[in-house]
Amino acid sequence: MTTFQYLKGLIMYRPFRYFINALAWTIIYLAPIAPGLITKAFFDSLTEKSTLSIGVWGLIALLIAAALGRILLIIVGFITDVQFRFRMGMLLRRNLLEHVLKQPGAQAIPVSPGEAISHFRDDVDQSEEAVSWSVDVFGMTVFALVSGYILIRIDAQMTLLVFMPIVIVITAAQLATVRLQKYRAASRESTSKVTGEISEMFGNVQAIQVAGAEKRVIDRFRSFGDSRRKAMLKDRLMSELLDSVFSNSVNLGTGLLLLLAGTKMRAGTFSVGDLALFVYYLTFVTQFITNVGKFITYFKQMSVSLKRLTFLLQGASAKVLTMVRPLYLKKERVGVKTSAASMVGKAVGARGNDLVEVQGQEKRRGQKQVQEQVRKQDQEQEQVQGQEQEQVQEQEQEQDEVQDQAQKQDQEQDQVQDQADDGVIAPPLQRLEVNGLSYTYPETGRGIADIHFAMQRGSFTVITGTIGSGKTTLVRSLLGLLPKEGGTIAWNGVPVEDPGTFFTPPQSAYTAQVPRLYSDTLRNNVLLGQAEQGDSLQQALNAAVLEYDVAQLPGGLDTVIGPRGVKLSGGQAQRTAAARMLVRDAELYVFDDLSSALDVETEQKLWERMFQRRREATCLVVSHRKTALTRADHIIVMKDGRIEAEGTSEELLLRSSTFRELWYGDDRKA
Numbered sequence: 107m108t109t110f111q112y113l114k115g116l117i118m119y120r121p122f123r124y125f126i127n128a129l130a131w132t133i134i135y136l137a138p139i140a141p142g143l144i145t146k147a148f149f150d151s152l153t154e155k156s157t158l159s160i161g162v163w164g165l166i167a168l169l170i171a172a173a174l175g176r177i178l179l180i181i182v183g184f185i186t187d188v189q190f191r192f193r194m195g196m197l198l199r200r201n202l203l204e205h206v207l208k209q210p211g212a213q214a215i216p217v218s219p220g221e222a223i224s225h226f227r228d229d230v231d232q233s234e235e236a237v238s239w240s241v242d243v244f245g246m247t248v249f250a251l252v253s254g255y256i257l258i259r260i261d262a263q264m265t266l267l268v269f270m271p272i273v274i275v276i277t278a279a280q281l282a283t284v285r286l287q288k289y290r291a292a293s294r295e296s297t298s299k300v301t302g303e304i305s306e307m308f309g310n311v312q313a314i315q316v317a318g319a320e321k322r323v324i325d326r327f328r329s330f331g332d333s334r335r336k337a338m339l340k341d342r343l344m345s346e347l348l349d350s351v352f353s354n355s356v357n358l359g360t361g362l363l364l365l366l367a368g369t370k371m372r373a374g375t376f377s378v379g380d381l382a383l384f385v386y387y388l389t390f391v392t393q394f395i396t397n398v399g400k401f402i403t404y405f406k407q408m409s410v411s412l413k414r415l416t417f418l419l420q421g422a423s424a425k426v427l428t429m430v431r432p433l434y435l436k437k438e439r440v441g442v443k444t445s446a447a448s449m450v451g452k453a454v455g456a457r458g459n460d461l462v463e464v465q466g467q468e469k470r471r472g473q474k475q476v477q478e479q480v481r482k483q484d485q486e487q488e489q490v491q492g493q494e495q496e497q498v499q500e501q502e503q504e505q506d507e508v509q510d511q512a513q514k515q516d517q518e519q520d521q522v523q524d525q526a527d528d529g530v531i532a533p534p535l536q537r538l539e540v541n542g543l544s545y546t547y548p549e550t551g552r553g554i555a556d557i558h559f560a561m562q563r564g565s566f567t568v569i570t571g572t573i574g575s576g577k578t579t580l581v582r583s584l585l586g587l588l589p590k591e592g593g594t595i596a597w598n599g600v601p602v603e604d605p606g607t608f609f610t611p612p613q614s615a616y617t618a619q620v621p622r623l624y625s626d627t628l629r630n631n632v633l634l635g636q637a638e639q640g641d642s643l644q645q646a647l648n649a650a651v652l653e654y655d656v657a658q659l660p661g662g663l664d665t666v667i668g669p670r671g672v673k674l675s676g677g678q679a680q681r682t683a684a685a686r687m688l689v690r691d692a693e694l695y696v697f698d699d700l701s702s703a704l705d706v707e708t709e710q711k712l713w714e715r716m717f718q719r720r721r722e723a724t725c726l727v728v729s730h731r732k733t734a735l736t737r738a739d740h741i742i743v744m745k746d747g748r749i750e751a752e753g754t755s756e757e758l759l760l761r762s763s764t765f766r767e768l769w770y771g772d773d774r775k776a
C-alpha cells in the first residue's frame with residue numbers, strides 16, 4: 107500500500123466528516139481575504155484613492171468583527187477536526203488491536219510489548235496528523251489562489267518579485283526534509299527501544315535481582331537513553347531550523363516589498379492601500395507555503411509510520427489498517443455466549459452445517475422413499491380387492507409410525523442446525539484426532555514434524571520427552587497458539603478450521619508452562635472477568651489444591667498478588683493458573699508441565715481432585731513425573747520434534763530407552 111492510498115483509506119473512513127472539516131477550514135483560511143480588502147480601502151481613502159469613509163474607529167470595529175468571526179470559525183473548525191481525526195485514530199488502533207488479538211497467541215506481536223505500545227501511540231498519532239494537515243493544505247491552497255488572483259490584478263510584476271524568492275527559499279528548505287525524515291525515523295526507533303526496555307525491566311524485576319544484573323541492566327538502559335537523546339536532538343534541531351527558515355520568510359518578503367514598493371509608489375503605479383494589502387496577505391501566503399511544506403513533511407513521516415504499522419501486521423496486507431469497521435471490537439448478541447464462543451461455534455459450525463445438511467438431505471431422501479413406498483402400497487391395496495380390512499389398517503398404522511419418526515428426526519436435526527447457526531458451542535468431545543501436525547520456528551528451524559495421535563473422551567494422555575524435544579510446541583500448535591504448517595485436527599471427526607479461536611472455553615482450557623498473572627487480586631486472577639457462579643470458584647481452588655494457600659494469604663482471595671504474581675511462590679502461581687483453567691467448564695484440559703513447580707504429593711492431590719470433580723474430563727498433560735505417567739491411558743514420547751514411541755508406561759518401559767531414562771531420572775530426582 108502506498109502512503110497516498112493509506113491517506114485516502116483513512117479519509118474514506120468518514121468522508122462526510124472529512125468534507126465538513128475541509129469546508130470549515132477552507133472558510134477559516136479564506137476569512138482574511140475580507141479584512142485585507144477593507145484595510146486596502148481604508149488606506150486608499152487616506153490618499154483619496156477610495157471613497158471608503160468609515161473612519162479609524164469604523165475600520166477598527168470592522169477588523170475586530172472579522173477577527174471575532176474568524177475565532178468563532180476556528181472553534182467550529184477544531185470541533186470538526188476533533189470529530190474526524192480521533193475517529194480515524196481509533197479506527198487504526200481498533201484494527202491493529204483486532205489483528206493482534208487474532209494472531210496465534212505465541213506470536214501475537216513481532217516486537218516487545220513496549221515497542222508495540224509505541225507503534226500504537228506514536229505511529230497512529232503521526233498518521234492522524236498527516237490526514238488532519240491535508241485539510242489545511244486544501245483550505246490554504248484555495249486562499250492562495252484567491253489572494254494570488256487579487257494581488258496579480260493589482261500588480262503582477264510585484265507579486266512575482268515578492269513571492270518567487272519566498273517560494274524558492276522555502277522549497278530549498280523543503281528539500282532538507284529528506285534528512286528530517288531520516289532523523290525522525292531514528293528518533294522513533296530509539297523511543298521504541300527505550301519504551302521496550304522499560305517494560306522488559308519492570309516485567310523482569312525478580313530475574314534481574316536474582317542475577318545481580320541491576321547495574322548492567324541500568325547501563326544498558328542508559329545507553330538506550332543516550333542514543334535517544336542524540337537522535338531526538340538531531341530531529342528537533344532540524345525541525346526548528348526548518349521552522350525558522352519558514353517563519354523568517356515573512357520578514358524577507360516584507361523587506362523585498364518595501365524596497366520595490368518605494369519606486370513604484372513614487373511613480374504612482376502602486377497605492378498605499380496596495381502596499382497594505384500586500385503586507386497583509388504576505389503573512390498568510392508565507393504561512394501557506396510553510397504549511398504545504400509541513401504537510402509534505404508529515405506525509406513523509408506518515409510513510410515511516412505506515413511501514414512500522416505494517417511490520418506489526420506480520421505479513422498481513424496493510425489494507426487491514428484502514429478497513430471500515432464499527433469502533434468496537436465485539437458485538438455481543440443477546441442470548442448467545444461471548445464472541446469467542448460464537449467464533450468457536452462458527453469454526454465447527456461451518457463444517458457442522460455441512461454435515462447436518464448432508465445428513466438432512468439423506469433423511470429427506472429417505473423420507474421421500476418411504477412416502478413413495480406408501481403410495482405404491484396404496485395402489486397395490488386398491489388393486490387387490492377383497493383383502494382383509496384388518497391387514498390394510500395395520501399397514502396404514504405402520505406407515506404413520508414411519509412418517510412420525512422421520513418427522514421427529516427432522517425436527518431434531520433442525521434444532522442442531524439452529525444451534526450451529528447461532529454459533530453457540532461445539533458438540534461434546536468424543537474423539538480428538540491429530541494427523542501430521544507440524545510447525546517449524548523460522549528462527550531456529552526446530553519444532554515438531556508429522557505428529558499423529560488420538561484421544562478419546564475421558565482419557566488422560568501424557569506428552570513426555572527430553573528437554574527441547576517439542577512438547578510445548580506440540581501443545582501450542584494444537585491449540586492454535588502457533589500457526590500449524592501442516593496437518594489436521596479433528597473434533598469428533600469434524601476438521602477444526604481455526605484452532606486459535608476453537609480451542610477456548612467451553613471447548614478447551616489451557617495452563618501454560620509459565621503462568622501469566624496480573625497485578626490484581628487472586629480472585630480476579632482466577633476469574634479473569636468471569637462472573638462468580640455459586641461455589642464454582644471454591645471448587646476450582648480446591649481442585650487446584652490452593653485452598654490452604656488462600657487461607658494463609660493476609661487478604662485471602664482479595665490479596666493483590668503483585669506484577670506477574672511476584673507475591674506468590676512458583677507453585678502457588680502455577681496452581682493459580684490451574685484454578686483459572688478449572689473454574690471454566692471445558693471438554694478438554696491441557697496442562698503444560700504443571701508439575702515443574704509442584705511437589706509430588708500436591709500434584710497427586712491435584713489429579714485426584716480433578717478426576718473427582720470431572721469424571722469425563724479429557725486431559726492432555728505435558729509431564730515427566732511418574733504421578734502423571736502412571737495415571738496415563740496413553741503416553742507420547744517426544745524426541746527431536748517427532749514422536750519416538752507411544753503406549754502405556756508398562757509398554758514403554760520395555761520398548762523405549764528415552765522413556766526409561768525419563769522414568770528412572772525422575773526416581774533419581776525424587
Ligand SMILES: Nc1ncnc2c1ncn2[C@@H]1O[C@H](COP(=O)(O)OP(=O)(O)OP(=O)(O)O)[C@@H](O)[C@H]1O
Nearest residue numbers: 547549550552553572573574575576577578579580
Ligand atoms: N520461540 C522459539 N523460537 C525458536 N525456537 C524455539 C522457540 N521455542 C522453542 N524453540 C525450539 O524448538 C524446540 C522445541 O522446543 P519446545 O519448547 O517445544 O521443547 P520442550 O520439549 O517443551 O522443552 P522443555 O522440556 O524445556 O519445556 C527446541 O529445540 C527449542 O530450542
